[in-house]
Amino acid sequence: MFDLTGKRALVTGASGGIGRAIAQKLADCGAEVALSGTRVEKLEEVASAISGKTHIVPCNLSDLEAVDKLIPSAIEAMGGLDILVNNAGITRDNIFMRMKDSEWDDVIAVNLTAAFRLSRAAVKTMMKQRAGRIIGITSVVGVTGNPGQGNYAASKAGLIGMSKAIAQEVASRGITVNTIAPGFIASAMTDELNDKQRDTILSTIPTGRLGSADEVAASAVFLASDEAAYVTGQTIHVNGGMAMI
Amino acid sequence: MSDVSDRVRKIVVEHLNVEADKVTEKASFIDDLGADSLDQVELVMAFEEEFSVEIPDDAAENIQTFGDAVSFLEKAVN
Ligand SMILES: NC(=O)c1ccc[n+]([C@@H]2O[C@H](COP(=O)([O-])OP(=O)(O)OC[C@H]3O[C@@H](n4cnc5c(N)ncnc54)[C@H](OP(=O)(O)O)[C@@H]3O)[C@@H](O)[C@H]2O)c1
Numbered sequence: 001m002f003d004l005t006g007k008r009a010l011v012t013g014a015s016g017g018i019g020r021a022i023a024q025k026l027a028d029c030g031a032e033v034a035l036s037g038t039r040v041e042k043l044e045e046v047a048s049a050i051s052g053k054t055h056i057v058p059c060n061l062s063d064l065e066a067v068d069k070l071i072p073s074a075i076e077a078m079g080g081l082d083i084l085v086n087n088a089g090i091t092r093d094n095i096f097m098r099m100k101d102s103e104w105d106d107v108i109a110v111n112l113t114a115a116f117r118l119s120r121a122a123v124k125t126m127m128k129q130r131a132g133r134i135i136g137i138t139s140v141v142g143v144t145g146n147p148g149q150g151n152y153a154a155s156k157a158g159l160i161g162m163s164k165a166i167a168q169e170v171a172s173r174g175i176t177v178n179t180i181a182p183g184f185i186a187s188a189m190t191d192e193l194n195d196k197q198r199d200t201i202l203s204t205i206p207t208g209r210l211g212s213a214d215e216v217a218a219s220a221v222f223l224a225s226d227e228a229a230y231v232t233g234q235t236i237h238v239n240g241g242m243a244m245i
Numbered sequence: 246m247s248d249v250s251d252r253v254r255k256i257v258v259e260h261l262n263v264e265a266d267k268v269t270e271k272a273s274f275i276d277d278l279g280a281d282s283l284d285q286v287e288l289v290m291a292f293e294e295e296f297s298v299e300i301p302d303d304a305a306e307n308i309q310t311f312g313d314a315v316s317f318l319e320k321a322v323n
Contacts, residue, residue, distance in 0.1 A: 127287060169283060 002225035005030035008078035009224065010071070012061065012118070013088030015042035017187040018137060021213035022085055022220045027052035029221055031083065034074040061088055061114035062106065071121035080129065083224045084122040086115040086159070087137040093148040104151045111155035116162060119177075123170055132175040133224045136163050137216070140183045140239045156181075160235055167233035176232035180219045183239025186210040206241035249296075249322065250315045256291045257311060260284065270312040278311075288314070296322050 009026045013019035015037030023033050023046060032053040035043045038060050047054040055077040059070040075081050089111045092103035119134050126132025141149055142156025160179050167177035184190060184201055190210055193201070202208055219236045222228055237245055254268050261278050274280040274288060289305045292298075292314060298321045300308070308314050 124290070127283075128290065173283070 002029050002221050002227060004083075004221070004224060007031040007082040007224070008034070008074075008080050009083035009085065010034045010036060010057070010074040010081060010118075010122075011085040011087055012036045012059070012070075012114070013137075014046055015039045016088070018182065018185060018213045018216050019085070019087040020046050021217040022087060022137075023054075024050055025214070025217040025221050026083065026085075026224060027054065029225075031224070032078055034077055036070060036074075037088065061110045064109075064113070064117065067114050067117045068121070071118055071125070075125060081122055081125050082129070082131065083133045083135070084118060085135045085137070085220060085224075086118060088114070089137065089139075089155075091149065091152050093152070095148055096150045099150060107151040107155050108158075111152070112158045112162070115159055119162070119166060123166065123175065126175045127170065127173050130174045132170075132173075133228075134163070134166065134175065134177040135220055135223050136160075136177075136179040137220075138179040138181045138235065140181050140237065140243050143181060143235070143237075143245055144243050163235075164233045171232055174229075176223070176228065178223045178228075178231060178233065179235045180216060180223070181235050181237045181239065182211060182216045183237070183242045184210045185216060185238075186212055204242050205239070209240065211238055211240055249319045250311075252295055253292065253311065253314050253318060256295060257288065257314075260288055260291060268311050270310070270315075272311045273309050274311070275309070292318060298322065 009031045011019050011023045014023045014035035023035055027033050027050045034055040034057045035046055036057045036059050037043050040058050043056045047056055057073050059066050061067055092107050094103055115136055136159045138156040138159045141153045142160055145153050163177045163179050216238050219238055257268050258265050261280055263278050272278055274285055289300050293300050296318050308317055
């Protein structure tokens with residue numbers, strides 16, 4: 001489909017369901033991929049399933065000092081950086097009145113502050129290259145809200161706003177900044193839903209099924225491609241029609 | 246004309262696409278040479294690369310004119 005030969009990508013959260021699919025698809029299209037996460041064994045497993053060139057760059061995104069080292073180590077491993085995918089994300093759900101400061105802080109740190117620091121470092125390199133792609137994995141919840149997810153919704157809406165601001169600053173330098181907002185994607189978490197919960201969710205999705213990580217990854221490959229050069233500051237919604245925005 | 250100022254001028258001319266004789270001591274990158282704020286950041290990055298020095302953000306903010314850049318870099322490389 002899209003040719004990413006010669007492009008160098010860093011994917012955070014590559015040990016998780018969606019990140020793994022994104023890393024795999026970028027590699028399938030020819031990109032060299034640096035895989036990040038905290039579970040090194042899992043990253044190794046992901047790397048071994050990819051036939052292209054991969055690197056493992058572990059990083060705990062709630063540790064800001066470690067965050068600042070991630071882009072330099074990816075650049076050192078690959079000799080440059082063309083595509084950054086800020087995919088890692090966590091939830092710490094609680095109803096708003098009971099939400100603990102730590103639940104708020106943890107989610108903002110990983111989902112938003114780490115994405116800010118990584119994007120800032122990446123833009124520097126991409127400006128020099130006069131080309132680059134920054135892709136953030138946000139969520140439908142960042143646009144619609146969701147009870148119990150005040151912290152998560154704020155972090156995901158923040159990612160969208162930040163991406164639009166960066167997109168305007170760097171558009172003239174050949175860098176695009178976009179987000180992908182998945183709806184309900186089949187994952188280890190959704191496997192645990194009982195039938196009733198599943199039916200309730202499915203009743204809100206016009207396509208009548210959960211999405212797959214591969215369907216999210218397809219949008220990432222598009223946004224990473226040269227063909228998407230005129231798409232910037234946008235959010236691609238991959239949600240089976242559950243919210244039409 | 247010092248070696249440093251020649252090298253700085255070359256970067257400015259190439260980056261901002263301006264005539265070399267416009268790049269005078271007092272010429273402001275933004276007001277006289279048509280740079281925007283992003284160009285200014287890029288010029289600083291280009292200076293860092295050319296002279297293998299680190300220019301901290303607060304110093305970078307004070308580099309508004311060609312003369313500012315030359316005097317900063319002359320000190321930094323010596
Ligand atoms: N699944 C969905 O339905 C859905 C819907 C909308 C949006 N999303 C978003 O899609 C993204 C990926 O989600 P997923 O479903 O693939 O979740 P997942 O399987 O739980 O993966 C989460 C990833 O984030 C990484 N991560 C979490 N905390 C980290 C930390 N402190 N430092 C470094 N890495 C950390 C994990 O790495 P380690 O485990 O190695 O630490 C893991 O690779 C997230 O941003 C999520 O918000 C998912």
